[in-house]
Structure formats: structure tokens, C-alpha cells
Ligand SMILES: NC(=O)c1ccc[n+]([C@@H]2O[C@H](COP(=O)([O-])OP(=O)(O)OC[C@H]3O[C@@H](n4cnc5c(N)ncnc54)[C@H](O)[C@@H]3O)[C@@H](O)[C@H]2O)c1
């Protein structure tokens with residue numbers, strides 16, 4: 440289905456939007472394009488100009504030139520003040536960002552407002568603070584005979600950074616990388632997901648409005664291998680890659696950059712566990728757990744897809760989660776009453792439905808959901824799915840081992856703390872976990888025992904942007920957040936002076 444639209448979402452290279460009709464300014468017309476589809480309705484809302492290899496090369500070249508022409512040597516104060524202006528300008532254009540994010544994702548306006556765009560503002564401010572406060576490492580070295588030396592490290596920008604991001608929290612994840620990269624004096628070439636091009640292009644307008652020099656922020660649209668994503672990560676002019684996406688793609692990107700030994704930062708997939716002990720306040724735990732399972736229609740890398748519950752409260756927790764699932768309101772993203780949007784695409788919904796079939800084949804009991812909902816003529820073209828909970832599955836089942844990335848969870852009972860830790864850690868992933876108990880000593884103990892990058896106790900997705908964010912195993916490589924981002928987006932030179 441298509442909607443009448445003449446709107447192009449364009450590439451942004453060297454400080455300007457590239458006209459699709461004249462390609463990259465070389466006079467060659469008729470560059471490729473693809474549809475931007477609204478997942479709530481299935482309707483096309485724009486055409487996206489797909490960057491070819493020549494345009495990606497122009498973007499990397501522009502970024503390199505911007506560094507050479509002074510951006511890399513810009514004073515820290517100038518960079519941090521620019522980031523703060525960007526945050527202010529996003530706030531001034533807040534509703535435009537909300538509308539653009541909804542058009543690409545179909546997510547509810549309440550979430551786009553309270554999470555996605557709000558966090559973009561927070562990301563810019565947080566990294567302005569971090570960079571402004573950052574010191575340099577230095578040591579006075581005692582030598583034999585009473586002599587000394589001074590060792591100090593100066594941190595320089597990594598250079599031209601490829602920023603490749605996914606479709607689930609497009610603006611949040613893009614700014615989570617772009618803010619520290621720019622704060623550290625890098626230039627970036629961004630490849631947004633083909634599913635969600637809108638806010639990356641809008642951010643280009645804002646950064647130009649607040650005075651970011653041409654070439655420092657570039658956006659190239661397209662797909663992965665054989666398209667803009669592959670061209671960008673394979674480009675010899677790239678000094679590092681920060682990537683958020685699936686583990687399989689992360690491995691592909693790692694292979695692409697390996698010959699040039701370029702630094703990578705990977706935020707990848709997850710199969711996150713919640714461990715619920717029998718001393719919890721059931722209502723409080725169910726409130727937090729349901730959020731961790733159903734937020735963003737389960738399309739958050741941190742979402743819980745495995746809920747391990749101590750046997751004596753299993754039925755209470757299961758019943759509570761079913762009741763909360765029943766309260767979710769799927770529907771018009773622009774309604775303040777809507778709590779839950781669609782999945783990102785029909786293709787992704789087919790993938791999730793495939794796991795519904797696997798669960799059935801494994802003998803699962805469907806506590807709630809399991810179907811495609813009917814929402815009425817305007818929305819039935821969208822990629823909707825019912826929030827779904829299963830029991831009767833084990834860690835041996837694919838549904839419990841593989842990332843589904845939808846509003847789904849398997850509920851599995853346990854008896855002892857040791858058993859729970861073993862079940863939760865029985866995965867190739869290692870991104871996040873949550874532990875629910877009123878025994879805080881046990882909360883600390885079990886959280887520390889989780890083989891993950893991030894563990895929450897009696898809460899979920901509560902974020903301090905200075906803390907290290909990332910995963911282990913198939914969930915990622917490296918950390919971003921606070922000082923961790925500075926370490927990735929800079930290269931230190933240690934200078935030793937004999938005194
Ligand atoms: N750990 C985290 O912080 C985090 C956050 C969000 C999403 N994710 C993960 O991302 C996945 C969902 O997002 P997705 O479907 O967009 O992931 P994806 O891996 O399919 O795509 C991510 C990005 O990589 C690009 N890409 C694909 N193939 C490429 C290639 N060969 N070379 C260069 N770029 C390529 C895509 O176009 C997209 O922009 C899930 O697995 C989810 O767990 C992880």
C-alpha cells in the first residue's frame with residue numbers, strides 16, 4: 440500500500456542535503472531510492488535517497504577534510520557549548536523529532552516524547568558535561584638516584600568515525616554515539632537503519648543550525664552489505680566503527696574492518712533474563728517486569744524475554760503479567776491512550792510469528808497473546824502483534840535461547856538461588872539482567888553473579904549516562920557511556936619527560 444507522498448528523505452554530505460535528482464552533485468541523475476514505511480499502517484510516508492559508493496566516499500572525504508580544517512583542534516569549551524546548543528535546538532524542534540520518529544516506527548507518541556527524543560537531549564547534555572569535566576591521566580615517576588620523570592597522556596580524536604545504528608530507538612541510539620564522538624573532536628558519517636531514516640536527517644538540520652562546521656556530521660542512507668552500510672564500514676578512510684545492531688551483523692562488520700585493524704564498539708543482541716524471588720512485593724515486581732518485557736513492543740535490546748520465578752510465587756507473577764498484558768493498548772500512535780505500537784516491519788513480524796510457531800511445537804502454553812490483532816481498517820496494514828507470554832518451555836528451547844525482539848517472554852520456575860543463577864547465565868548473550876527481591880544482600884549478590892554488562896535490582900532500564908553500557912559474549916564488545924565513551928572516541932598519546 441502506498442500513500443501519495445513526494446517527500447524525499449535525503450543524504451546529508453559536506454554540510455548540505457544532496458538532491459536525489461542530481462545524485463551527489465556530479466550531474467548523474469536518477470540515484471536509487473527506497474520507501475520509508477509507517478509500521479502502524481503499512482503506508483509509505485516518504486522516499487529515501489539511497490547513497491551509492493561514490494556518495495559514501497564523498498561523505499568520508501568531507502569528514503576527513505573537516506577534521507583537517509580545524510574541527511579536531513577545536514577547543515573543548517567550543518565543542519561542549521555546541522553540544523549544549525544542539526540539545527536546546529532539539530528541544531525547540533521537539534515535536535518535529537517526535538513526529539519523524541513516529542512516522543518511521545509507529546511507536547506511541549507518549550514513548551517517542553518521554554524516551555526517544557527526551558534522551559537525545561539528555562545525551563547531548565550528558566556528554567558535554569563528561570568532556571568538560573574530563574582530566575588527562577598523568578604520573579610522576581620516581582627513578583633511581585632520586586630522579587623523576589613525568590608521564591602524561593593527551594587524548595586526541597579517533598578521527599573519522601562510522602556510526603551505524605538500528606531501528607528500534609533510532610534517535611536515542613544515534614545521539615548516544617554522535618554526542619560523545621563530536622564532543623571528543625571526531626567527524627562522523629552516520630548510516631541510520633533503512634527502516635528509520637527520518638530523525639538522523641532532521642538532526643543534520645539541527646547541527647547545521649547550531650554551527651557545526653560542514654563535513655563534521657554526514658548522513659548516508661541505505662542498507663547493509665552491498666549498500667551504504669557495507670561501503671561505509673569498508674571505506675579505508677574510516678578510523679573506527681561504532682555499531683549497534685544484531686550480533687550477526689556485528690560479526691560481519693568486525694570481518695570488514697579486521698584487515699585494517701580499526702577499533703570497533705559493538706552494542707549487539709541480547710536474550711535478557713529476569714530473576715524473581717519469592718520475597719518480592721508481587722504488584723511492584725509485576726509492574727517493573729511487564730515494563731521490561733513489553734516496552735517499545737519488546738524492541739529494546741535490554742528487554743526481558745526470559746522470566747525465572749521462584750516456584751512459590753510463580754502463579755502470582757504469571758497472573759500479574761497476564762493482567763498487565765491485558766491492559767496494554769495497541770493502536771493509533773498519535774493517541775495519548777496508546778501504550779504499545781507495532782513491530783518495525785512485516786518482515787520482522789514474520790520472524791516473531793516464526794517463534795510463536797516454534798513455541799507451539801515445543802509444547803508451550805500460551806498464557807496470553809499469540810496472534811495478530813485486528814485493529815480496524817486504518818491499522819490492519821501495519822505490523823501489529825499481540826503481547827505474548829508462554830509457560831511450559833525450558834532453556835533447551837530455541838524460543839528461550841534465541842533473541843526474538845518482540846513483546847514476548849517465557850516464564851520458567853526455579854527453586855534455589857543457585858539454580859536461578861545457572862538458568863539466567865545459560866546463554867551465549869550477556870547484555871542485561873534484572874533481579875527482583877526485597878533481600879538486598881541477595882539482590883547485590885545475584886546481580887553481581889549475572890554474566891552481563893548491566894544488571895538492575897528491583898528496577899529496569901534506569902540509566903545514569905555516566906555508567907558503562909554494553910554487553911559480553913554475543914551482546915557486544917566494549918562499553919559506551921561516561922568515561923567509557925571518551926576512551927573509545929579518543930586515542931591517547933602518552934608523553935614521558937625526564938625531569
Ligand atoms: N546492545 C544494544 O545496545 C542494542 C541496541 C539496539 C538494538 N540492538 C540489536 O539490534 C538488532 C535489531 O536492529 P537491526 O535489525 O537494525 O539490526 P541489524 O544488525 O540488522 O542492522 C543494524 C544496522 O546495521 C546495518 N547493517 C546491516 N548489515 C550491515 C553490514 N553488512 N555492514 C554494515 N552495516 C550493516 C543496517 O542497515 C542497520 O543500519 C537486535 O539484535 C537488537 O538486539 C542492540
Ligand SMILES: O=C/C=C/C=C(\O)C(=O)O
Nearest residue numbers: 607615739740741902908
Ligand atoms: O535497544 C537498546 C537500548 C539501548 C539503550 C542505550 O544505549 C542507553 O540507554 O544508553
